[in-house]
Amino acid sequence: MGRGRGGGGRGRGGFRGKNKKGGDRRDVRTEPWSDIRRENALFESYYKTGGFLDEKEFEQMWKYMASDLPNSFRFTGTKADALAVREIFKKRYIPAITAVEFEGEPVQPPEPVKAFPDELVWHMKTHKKVIRRYKPFAEFQRFLVAETTAGNISRQEVVSMIPPHFLDVRPGMVVLDMCAAPGSKSAQLAEMIHGDEEERVKRAASNESFNATDDGDYSDDGRSTGLLIANDTDYKRAGMLVHQVKRLNFPNLIVTQHDASIFPSIEMPPAPGSTKPQYLKFDRVLADVPCSGDGTARKNPNVWQKWTPRDGLGLHNLQLRILMRGLQLLKKGGRLVYSTCSLNPVENEAVVASAIQACGGTSKVQLVDCSNALPELIRKPGLNQWKVLDTSHINGEEKINHMFTSYESFLNTKEKYEKEEPARQFSNKITRSVFPPVDAPSEAERIPLERCVRVYPHLQDTGGFFIAVLEKLDDIKVAQPGASSKGKAGSTDATPVPVQASEHSDATPQLSAEDAVPSAPSPTKRKLEDTEDDAASKRFRTETEDPAQDATNKDGTTTSEPVNDTTSSTPGPNGTSQTPQPRLKSESQSQKEYFEYLPKDDPTVSDILSFFGISPRFPRDRFLVRNKEGLALNKMYYTSELAKTIITHNKDRGMRFIHCGVVMFVSHKIKDKDAMKAPWRLQNEGIKILEPWAGKRIITCKSRDEFYRLLIEMFPKLPKDGSHELGEVGEQLMQLDIGCCFLRIEQDESQGFPFRMVLPVWRHPGSANLMVDKDDRKAMLLRLFNEENPRIINHVMEKAKEEAEKESAEATEEAEGETEAKEEDTEMGDAPVGTE
Numbered sequence: 153m154g155r156g157r158g159g160g161g162r163g164r165g166g167f168r169g170k171n172k173k174g175g176d177r178r179d180v181r182t183e184p185w186s187d188i189r190r191e192n193a194l195f196e197s198y199y200k201t202g203g204f205l206d207e208k209e210f211e212q213m214w215k216y217m218a219s220d221l222p223n224s225f226r227f228t229g230t231k232a233d234a235l236a237v238r239e240i241f242k243k244r245y246i247p248a249i250t251a252v253e254f255e256g257e258p259v260q261p262p263e264p265v266k267a268f269p270d271e272l273v274w275h276m277k278t279h280k281k282v283i284r285r286y287k288p289f290a291e292f293q294r295f296l297v298a299e300t301t302a303g304n305i306s307r308q309e310v311v312s313m314i315p316p317h318f319l320d321v322r323p324g325m326v327v328l329d330m331c332a333a334p335g336s337k338s339a340q341l342a343e344m345i346h347g348d349e350e351e352r353v354k355r356a357a358s359n360e361s362f363n364a365t366d367d368g369d370y371s372d373d374g375r376s377t378g379l380l381i382a383n384d385t386d387y388k389r390a391g392m393l394v395h396q397v398k399r400l401n402f403p404n405l406i407v408t409q410h411d412a413s414i415f416p417s418i419e420m421p422p423a424p425g426s427t428k429p430q431y432l433k434f435d436r437v438l439a440d441v442p443c444s445g446d447g448t449a450r451k452n453p454n455v456w457q458k459w460t461p462r463d464g465l466g467l468h469n470l471q472l473r474i475l476m477r478g479l480q481l482l483k484k485g486g487r488l489v490y491s492t493c494s495l496n497p498v499e500n501e502a503v504v505a506s507a508i509q510a511c512g513g514t515s516k517v518q519l520v521d522c523s524n525a526l527p528e529l530i531r532k533p534g535l536n537q538w539k540v541l542d543t544s545h546i547n548g549e550e551k552i553n554h555m556f557t558s559y560e561s562f563l564n565t566k567e568k569y570e571k572e573e574p575a576r577q578f579s580n581k582i583t584r585s586v587f588p589p590v591d592a593p594s595e596a597e598r599i600p601l602e603r604c605v606r607v608y609p610h611l612q613d614t615g616g617f618f619i620a621v622l623e624k625l626d627d628i629k630v631a632q633p634g635a636s637s638k639g640k641a642g643s644t645d646a647t648p649v650p651v652q653a654s655e656h657s658d659a660t661p662q663l664s665a666e667d668a669v670p671s672a673p674s675p676t677k678r679k680l681e682d683t684e685d686d687a688a689s690k691r692f693r694t695e696t697e698d699p700a701q702d703a704t705n706k707d708g709t710t711t712s713e714p715v716n717d718t719t720s721s722t723p724g725p726n727g728t729s730q731t732p733q734p735r736l737k738s739e740s741q742s743q744k745e746y747f748e749y750l751p752k753d754d755p756t757v758s759d760i761l762s763f764f765g766i767s768p769r770f771p772r773d774r775f776l777v778r779n780k781e782g783l784a785l786n787k788m789y790y791t792s793e794l795a796k797t798i799i800t801h802n803k804d805r806g807m808r809f810i811h812c813g814v815v816m817f818v819s820h821k822i823k824d825k826d827a828m829k830a831p832w833r834l835q836n837e838g839i840k841i842l843e844p845w846a847g848k849r850i851i852t853c854k855s856r857d858e859f860y861r862l863l864i865e866m867f868p869k870l871p872k873d874g875s876h877e878l879g880e881v882g883e884q885l886m887q888l889d890i891g892c893c894f895l896r897i898e899q900d901e902s903q904g905f906p907f908r909m910v911l912p913v914w915r916h917p918g919s920a921n922l923m924v925d926k927d928d929r930k931a932m933l934l935r936l937f938n939e940e941n942p943r944i945i946n947h948v949m950e951k952a953k954e955e956a957e958k959e960s961a962e963a964t965e966e967a968e969g970e971t972e973a974k975e976e977d978t979e980m981g982d983a984p985v986g987t988e
């Protein structure tokens with residue numbers, strides 16, 4: 153509980169605007185969202201006439217599309233903790249909000265979203281002006297902010313929570329999140345990999361029996377053996393990702409920064425008896441790819457202002473390459489979820505179908521029927537047929553909207569215009585791959601695209617989303633996308649639909665004359681077309697894909713993917729073949745981050761572990777430091793065993809690791825440091841990992857009042873002679889030498905402790921201090937004591953202030969010649985450095 157600090161999920165980063173890598177979708181408008189006209193004729197027309205929904209349902213869907221999106225959030229962390237915070241929320245805030253009336257009507261309180269289990273996901277449709285006006289909402293908002301900061305609540309869009317549920321992650325699995333920033337899905341995946349290990353570790357440490365394999369793999373003495381690699385190509389967004397995942401305090405997590413379409417193969421130690429390196433394969437892969445984001449129109453004004461069909465066309469190739477790389481990295485039998493927040497089939501079904509075909513068809517990769525996952529989620533099947541929209545133009549003017557039903561129809565139209573109107577330009581991103589697959593020779597070979605999942609806004613008042621679940625049935629040899637049967641058969645001609653008047657008639661539903669697009673493409677659009685995919689393909693030309701060979705060993709590793717292999721030919725944009733080049737950049741090209749493990753007999757580690765009486769069963773060889781010299785200087789991080797293996801085998805191979813490990817010990821810089829056996833502080837972040845194995849320096853708190861005092865006062869006094877106000881906790885602290893200790897608080901409803909807590913406390917010569925920063929103290933005071941705006945008393949600061957005031961008064965007196973100067977010792981008591 154209270155797993156540290158950090159912001160909540162801030163929704164989905166996608167592709168649009170300035171960030172050519174598809175990162176930054178932030179709204180940079182100056183006018184309020186409410187003033188934006190939620191109209192875009194071409195956008196509407198495409199979804200109205202493209203065969204997505206029948207007319208009546210389309211109207212309903214579009215009404216939702218143009219309305220505000222409800223706020224949503226989920227309770228996070230271990231299930232027990234999440235349920236406990238949910239209960240506080242339900243008992244304390246829902247009744248108060250339910251009692252509120254607005255304009256004579258009761259307001260709508262937050263409601264659980266039925267599609268998700270255990271009432272852990274909630275949404276709130278109440279208008280902002282109601283929220284601002286009524287106290288119960290203000291109180292609830294404060295709770296939401298405090299718990300989001302403490303890491304117990306994550307604000308996340310409802311649809312964005314779906315993909316991890318479809319991935320079916322179990323503890324012990326090795327998972328890759330290919331496009332992970334800002335990290336809301338990574339947080340869900342990490343929770344799933346973690347499972348209920350806390351309970352099992354507790355049992356393992358106290359030599360009670362526990363099941364290490366029933367619902368996953370907990371064979372690391374109760375700890376989950378799984379791992380999450382969260383990756384994003386964008387430097388800034390990868391930073392946001394680190395910020396988000398750090399607060400999870402999950403030692404089985406690595407953050408990397410790579411282009412997912414050329415994500416490097418991860419080297420693993422050779423199998424026993426062999427000298428050949430092996431390469432890591434993943435049990436699960438999430439490809440939540442950069443997309444046009446047109447399903448986010450309910451919260452993103454850019455969609456209304458700038459939607460063009462070229463957004464999706466420009467991203468198709470990158471999305472396809474990311475998906476295929478994900479499939480290559482997947483274990484045989486493993487599962488991959490492909491998702492976008494776009495409703496455009498060019499970015500969705502077209503990508504999925506092309507990838508399956510490029511991998512060798514349905515005998516190699518199959519779409520999974522996931523109707524059993526989240527059964528309450530209302531959904532629509534994926535499309536087997538769709539049309540491709542393009543807007544041709546002459547120097548940005550004289551625009552014509554075209555709906556093409558097949559690649560041939562596009563080629564015919566283009567050919568016609570090349571003769572009749574050579575200056576007319578079509579998107580150069582239209583390939584076979586963006587069209588529906590043609591009829592397969594047999595049902596077994598047909599790609600059942602209806603198994604994909606489409607979530608439209610009106611179905612349960614959410615944003616729009618697309619999800620496809622893929623299973624790798626066999627090793628794959630990747631062919632060039634576009635070289636498959638997809639689009640081979642001829643189809644009807646495309647219908648050019650002019651802005652002013654229809655040129656031809658065709659069975660294809662036409663876009664109406666009002667569908668005129670803005671007179672000139674916006675700079676953003678041009679950028680999207682000209683830079684994103686071109687840049688991606690340029691990158692692709694210089695950084696090679698994996699070898700096509702893809703033989704998987706029984707343990708899920710492969711022996712056939714050397715990182716710098718330069719011999720394979722790879723699929724390129726528009727079906728071209730690329731000249732392979734070394735894939736990984738040299739270290740000198742990226743900012744150097746150090747990840748060095750301390751030896752298992754490191755004397756500092758030994759001193760600390762013996763100071764806290766840590767069981768010899770606790771691993772001693774997993775402590776990481778982040779300095780070049782590999783020395784225990786300021787901070788020590790703990791990582792899982794698999795994280796260590798990956799880091800040590802790959803850090804000098806050009807892999808860009810940017811985060812790993814949970815901070816466990818921080819050096820304590822105080823005057824009497826030399827007199828101490830272990831001048832290191834336990835950290836709130838890592839304390840829960842270590843505590844089950846500790847045999848010394850443990851104090852327990854059973855009293856609500858004593859805990860309240862520890863929270864509200866920093867450095868409460870513990871004088872050698874004289875009384876203190878810390879009750880039994882104080883008595884236990886008095887028995888300890890100076891240094892850090894564990895404070896244990898067991899779950900006890902009678903004392904208002906709804907869950908177990910373990911927190912670090914420092915025993916000073918004349919005082920004690922709960923080593924929790926002010927924000928976390930405030931969050932705990934609100935959560936446990938319903939204190940809304942507590943004043944935290946800092947005795948040391950107050951003493952220092954008093955001293956300073958006294959000094960300044962004396963200096964004034966001295967200046968006036970009224971008294972002698974008297975040197976004051978403004979010693980900060982025994983305050984530890986940097987605990988606030």
Ligand SMILES: C[S@@+](CC[C@H](N)C(=O)[O-])C[C@H]1O[C@@H](n2cnc3c(N)ncnc32)[C@H](O)[C@@H]1O
Binds near residue numbers: 165176312336413
């Ligand atoms: C839709 S967002 C991902 C949202 C994220 N999964 C979440 O739930 O918080 C897409 C992300 O892909 C990243 N991206 C764009 N191109 C990429 C590439 N070639 N490789 C890896 N990541 C990429 C963007 O920086 C962006 O953060």
